Amino acid sequence: MASIIQLANDLKLSKGTVSRILNDATAPYNAKTRHRVLTRAAEMGYHPNPVARALATGRTDTVALWTRHLQNFYQSWVINSLSRQTAAGSFNLLIRLYGQYGPTISSPASDSVARPFVLSDSVDGVITHGVPPDEWLARFRGGSRPVPIVVTGGVPSPEIPDFVGLELCTAARAAVEHLVGMGLRRIALFALPNPEDRRNQAYISVMEAAGLPQECIPLREGTRTETRRQFREYVTACGHPEAVFCHNDDTAIAVYRALCDLGLRVPDDVALVGCDGIEDTEFLPVPITTIVQPVEEMSRIAWEFLQRRLQEPDAPPQQHVLEARLEIRASSQK
Amino acid sequence: MASIIQLANDLKLSKGTVSRILNDATAPYNAKTRHRVLTRAAEMGYHPNPVARALATGRTDTVALWTRHLQNFYQSWVINSLSRQTAAGSFNLLIRLYGQYGPTISSPASDSVARPFVLSDSVDGVITHGVPPDEWLARFRGGSRPVPIVVTGGVPSPEIPDFVGLELCTAARAAVEHLVGMGLRRIALFALPNPEDRRNQAYISVMEAAGLPQECIPLREGTRTETRRQFREYVTACGHPEAVFCHNDDTAIAVYRALCDLGLRVPDDVALVGCDGIEDTEFLPVPITTIVQPVEEMSRIAWEFLQRRLQEPDAPPQQHVLEARLEIRASSQK
DNA sequence: TTGTAGGCGTTATCAC
DNA sequence: GTGATAACGCCTACAA
Numbered sequence: 001m002a003s004i005i006q007l008a009n010d011l012k013l014s015k016g017t018v019s020r021i022l023n024d025a026t027a028p029y030n031a032k033t034r035h036r037v038l039t040r041a042a043e044m045g046y047h048p049n050p051v052a053r054a055l056a057t058g059r060t061d062t063v064a065l066w067t068r069h070l071q072n073f074y075q076s077w078v079i080n081s082l083s084r085q086t087a088a089g090s091f092n093l094l095i096r097l098y099g100q101y102g103p104t105i106s107s108p109a110s111d112s113v114a115r116p117f118v119l120s121d122s123v124d125g126v127i128t129h130g131v132p133p134d135e136w137l138a139r140f141r142g143g144s145r146p147v148p149i150v151v152t153g154g155v156p157s158p159e160i161p162d163f164v165g166l167e168l169c170t171a172a173r174a175a176v177e178h179l180v181g182m183g184l185r186r187i188a189l190f191a192l193p194n195p196e197d198r199r200n201q202a203y204i205s206v207m208e209a210a211g212l213p214q215e216c217i218p219l220r221e222g223t224r225t226e227t228r229r230q231f232r233e234y235v236t237a238c239g240h241p242e243a244v245f246c247h248n249d250d251t252a253i254a255v256y257r258a259l260c261d262l263g264l265r266v267p268d269d270v271a272l273v274g275c276d277g278i279e280d281t282e283f284l285p286v287p288i289t290t291i292v293q294p295v296e297e298m299s300r301i302a303w304e305f306l307q308r309r310l311q312e313p314d315a316p317p318q319q320h321v322l323e324a325r326l327e328i329r330a331s332s333q334k
Numbered sequence: 335m336a337s338i339i340q341l342a343n344d345l346k347l348s349k350g351t352v353s354r355i356l357n358d359a360t361a362p363y364n365a366k367t368r369h370r371v372l373t374r375a376a377e378m379g380y381h382p383n384p385v386a387r388a389l390a391t392g393r394t395d396t397v398a399l400w401t402r403h404l405q406n407f408y409q410s411w412v413i414n415s416l417s418r419q420t421a422a423g424s425f426n427l428l429i430r431l432y433g434q435y436g437p438t439i440s441s442p443a444s445d446s447v448a449r450p451f452v453l454s455d456s457v458d459g460v461i462t463h464g465v466p467p468d469e470w471l472a473r474f475r476g477g478s479r480p481v482p483i484v485v486t487g488g489v490p491s492p493e494i495p496d497f498v499g500l501e502l503c504t505a506a507r508a509a510v511e512h513l514v515g516m517g518l519r520r521i522a523l524f525a526l527p528n529p530e531d532r533r534n535q536a537y538i539s540v541m542e543a544a545g546l547p548q549e550c551i552p553l554r555e556g557t558r559t560e561t562r563r564q565f566r567e568y569v570t571a572c573g574h575p576e577a578v579f580c581h582n583d584d585t586a587i588a589v590y591r592a593l594c595d596l597g598l599r600v601p602d603d604v605a606l607v608g609c610d611g612i613e614d615t616e617f618l619p620v621p622i623t624t625i626v627q628p629v630e631e632m633s634r635i636a637w638e639f640l641q642r643r644l645q646e647p648d649a650p651p652q653q654h655v656l657e658a659r660l661e662i663r664a665s666s667q668k
Numbered sequence: 669t670t671g672t673a674g675g676c677g678t679t680a681t682c683a684c
Numbered sequence: 685g686t687g688a689t690a691a692c693g694c695c696t697a698c699a700a
Contacts, residue, residue: 003677014687019679030685050456051394052677054385055692060456070414076404083404083431095429097417122384122394122456224613257617279558283591285619337693348671353695364669386693389676 002044011040022048059124062092063306067129069097071223072250074276074293078129081296085303094123125306129153148309150318152302155196161317162305164298168275168324171291172202175273175326176245178289180210182334184242184271188215190231190255191247199275203245219247227254232261240264243271243332249278252288256331272331277324287329294322336378345374356382393458396426397640401463403431405557406584408610408627412463415630419637428457457481459640464488482643484652486636489530495651496639498632502609502658505625506536509607509660510579512623514544516668518576518605522549524565524589525581533609537579553581561588566595574604577666583608583615586622590665606665611658621663628656 008015020027021037054060086093130153156163189203246252252274266286277292305318342349354361355371388394420427464487490497523537541548580586586608600620611626639652
């Protein structure tokens with residue numbers, strides 16, 4: 001309620017004095033004055049206005065995380081893990097979800113000059129996770145000053161020096177090779193039809209090398225229930241594959257239920273592999289083989305990179321790639 | 335990059351003129367001047383600095399959601415649902431998690447006068463969900479101006495006029511009565527030992543009325559895996575109840591797995607009831623009976639209330655209580 | 669139709 | 685040690 005001016009008037013001091021005493025514990029001040037200021041501030045319930053402070057200092061002590069909708073547990077995992085990091089550095093974490101509502105963040109009309117992505121520069125930095133480059137780059141330019149960005153997941157961009165990659169190519173290949181090695185022939189891919197996706201690339205490449213026919217089922221984004229139905233319908237129409245390599249764990253779990261609905265057993269009739277490494281995969285009657293993403297480590301490094309960049313804007317590019325790990329469980333073992 | 339002053343200088347106009355043209359489409363201006371300003375602004379990549387604008391207007395077009403850690407899916411559901419609402423109103427949603435890291439938001443030291451909960455008043459309003467009153471009230475007072483709050487879930491506070499309640503008392507009673515009605519006698523409660531909790535109260539009251547012995551197993555907060563182990567150990571030590579009324583769906587799912595570990599069957603050996611209504615409960619071999627929370631409706635109303643309060647600070651208190659709904663599934667049917 | 673100037677609440681740079 | 689005073693970038697009366 002009370003501004004620093006009121007506080008200063010009340011104390012018959014200048015606001016400069018008050019500000020220095022409040023902010024800088026080492027400022028060379030009369031112990032008595034300091035004490036007076038501190039007590040009176042507490043009495044009057046003074047708290048600095050963060051907006052005004054941000055305007056004056058150019059810093060907000062806040063970083064943003066840009067990530068996808070929270071419709072599967074993996075996203076929550078990322079948020080949780082990162083929020084622990086930023087909290088440890090006593091930064092605020094602002095979370096922006098995208099990809100959930102139609103006109104992603106602002107409608108074209110409101111995206112005009114006058115109403116930009118409002119908070120784009122009320123943060124000191126941004127960490128993106130799995131954001132399509134075009135989308136965020138366009139949005140990023142909306143800011144009134146350049147803000148450091150650390151890209152995690154997704155693909156590195158030539159324009160953004162700092163990057164923490166999650167490489168699941170090796171693990172994805174290993175997963176498909178593992179299925180091939182089990183002697184299965186009809187191995188399907190159930191994933192978003194994105195040719196850039198490493199999982200999809202790994203599947204295609206391994207299947208080609210093994211001389212096996214490819215069977216790509218285009219996953220429609222949706223809830224587990226919708227995915228469950230989609231897969232059930234697919235099997236009803238086309239029969240069941242011997243194995244399914246799924247886009248992520250949520251998909252794998254939905255597929256698992258769809259198979260149960262149809263009276264098919266995992267892994268005897270159909271082997272199953274997911275991706276992400278969320279806890280849920282261990283909570284099915286048959287634990288699901290999955291590609292475990294090193295989310296905690298990713299968050300740690302991303303936050304480290306961002307802190308460094310904030311302190312040294314001209315530091316050399318920071319890049320690190322983490323390898324995902326295939327964890328074989330009962331869903332793909334005979 | 336460019337400030338409004340640079341833009342104005344470039345155009346040989348005053349910043350007032352530029353500001354008005356940019357912000358107010360209906361301002362009475364020369365079509366030619368307007369056009370000049372608009373084009374030049376686009377060319378120079380001008381975007382207003384939201385911090386400066388917020389300082390000048392006192393509004394940020396941002397609301398905060400204060401909620402618990404994202405360690406179970408219910409929280410994600412709330413966030414998703416609310417973020418859709420605020421996005422529709424073209425507001426930013428800032429998410430603050432608490433309850434995850436030790437010194438909840440700021441350490442005592444940094445919580446001094448000089449470094450308050452930084453963003454407490456860089457938002458226009460706050461929606462809380464399931465936040466313990468003491469905690470957020472204390473924090474709320476840290477702001478430099480009073481900010482409208484809408485409390486959802488939890489208990490209403492005499493100091494906060496706007497409230498959207500989730501009442502699960504009736505449904506919780508119905509759940510326990512349902513178990514009693516099945517003729518089961520050893521019905522356990524597996525929940526956080528909080529006497530304020532409606533679920534716990536309902537359990538105690540119904541069990542008393544039925545003259546049945548109470549068996550309260552104090553749930554330790556943790557991951558599903560930890561809960562699973564906790565329950566397994568409990569059963570190993572004390573034998574298994576005939577039914578378990580669980581704190582939430584995550585707990586129920588963990589219990590389900592623990593029972594499987596022990597070779598016990600649901601519902602034949604043990605009946606199971608959860609709470610929240612998350613999608614996962616339908617994804618077990620035996621769908622779990624649960625108390626479905628009306629999250630979407632809660633979000634809708636909370637946002638409505640907050641918008642109203644922002645427009646009319648002196649509007650009368652707005653309160654609405656939503657009833658949760660018991661949904662009986664296979665886990666509690668013979 | 670446009671310009672001028674004060675204010676928003678801080679921090680920071682000078683002097684004294 | 686302390687007090688003025690100029691930024692910070694924008695909005696908005698009030699004048700012209």
